[in-house]
Amino acid sequence: DQQVKQNSPSLSVQEGRISILNCDYTNSMFDYFLWYKKYPAEGPTFLISISSIKDKNEDGRFTVFLNKSAKHLSLHIVPSQPGDSAVYFCAARGETSGSRLTFGEGTQLTVNP
Amino acid sequence: EPEVTQTPSHQVTQMGQEVILRCVPISNHLYFYWYRQILGQKVEFLVSFYNNEISEKSEIFDDQFSVERPDGSNFTLKIRSTKLEDSAMYFCASSAGGTTVRKFFGPGTRLTVL
Numbered sequence: 132d133q134q135v136k137q138n139s140p141s142l143s144v145q146e147g148r149i150s151i152l153n154c155d156y157t158n159s160m161f162d163y164f165l166w167y168k169k170y171p172a173e174g175p176t177f178l179i180s181i182s183s184i185k186d187k188n189e190d191g192r193f194t195v196f197l198n199k200s201a202k203h204l205s206l207h208i209v210p211s212q213p214g215d216s217a218v219y220f221c222a223a224r225g226e227t228s229g230s231r232l233t234f235g236e237g238t239q240l241t242v243n244p
Numbered sequence: 245e246p247e248v249t250q251t252p253s254h255q256v257t258q259m260g261q262e263v264i265l266r267c268v269p270i271s272n273h274l275y276f277y278w279y280r281q282i283l284g285q286k287v288e289f290l291v292s293f294y295n296n297e298i299s300e301k302s303e304i305f306d307d308q309f310s311v312e313r314p315d316g317s318n319f320t321l322k323i324r325s326t327k328l329e330d331s332a333m334y335f336c337a338s339s340a341g342g343t344t345v346r347k348f349f350g351p352g353t354r355l356t357v358l
Contacts, residue, residue, distance in 0.1 A: 163345045174248070174335050174349030175287065220287065224345060230275060231300055232347065234287040 134158045135223050137235035145243055150208040152238050154221030157202060161223040165232065166195060166206045169218045178219075179206070211242045246270045248350035250336050256356045257326055265321045265353045267336030276319045277337040277347060278311065280304075287335070293319065326357045 136155045144150045154164075162183045167175035181188040181195045181204070188195050194207045208215055221235040249268045257263050269276050278290040291301040293311050310322045319338075323330055333354050337347040 165345060167349075172351065174250075174337075174351045176349070177346045180345050222287075230277070230292050230339070230343065230347075231289040231302070232279075233289070236286050 134161075135221055135233050135235040137221055137238050139238050140236065141239040141241070143241045143243060144211050146213055147210045150206075150211045150215065150240055150242065152206040152208075152219050152221075152240065154204045154206075154235050155202060156204075156223055158223070158225060158233075159202070160225045161233075163224040164195070164197060164204050165222045165224070166193075167220040167222060167234075168215075169220060169237070175220055208240075211240075213242050213244050216240055216242050246348075248336055248338055248348050250334075250350040250353050252353060253351070254354045254356070256358065259328055259357055260325050263323050263326055263355065265323075265334050265336075265355070267319045267321075267350055268317050269319055269336065269338030270348055271317070273338035273340050273348070275299075275339045275341065275344070276311075276313070277339075278321045279335045279337060279349075280332040281335070281352075282329075282332040290321075323355075326355075328357050331355055331357045 134157050165180040166178040168178050169175045179190050179193045179195050181197050186197050197204045218237045218239050220237045222232040251266045276293045279287050281287045289302050291305045292299045308324045312320050333352045335352045336350040339347045
């Protein structure tokens, strides 16, 4: 299942700099996109979402951008903090898939002090 | 913030045995889900449950799997005859509504089938 893809398995940034995590999708029927963060031994924790009718959503240090024509979304974290170090999952919900979420592979973000 | 809880945190079983994974969703949520993540792979949807019945299931959720809400608080996933390939992290989730985008996930149960 390649409908949601995160091509970078890992990303390392310095504290205080911007982290940019990317996600691509193939299913044009997705109507909502979400980012989850996951620490070891914990379940995924919701971070931020965006509807397909928008191109940007911001919540504090986290901003998600959606480019529908490119079928691409990104999560920006500014400024990055060591506590942001975790696996970040992109997920999508389809108009016709009920409530199920389709996840990407995840990107391990490491923020170095 | 309210949270979803799961027990046990780690379950080891022999191939062919039945296992029951338990979850306590957030108390005022009405929609419940199971997802799993095989090591090194994506988080995958298994099943959604509402009003005491399955509302949606994936191709993974075959006859070996079943879900139940035996009382007002627990939500269980049963695997009738476990296979080696069932080894994975199983996450329970809940949401307030069926179209609610945000789902709250539990910490997961690591199932190891030997």
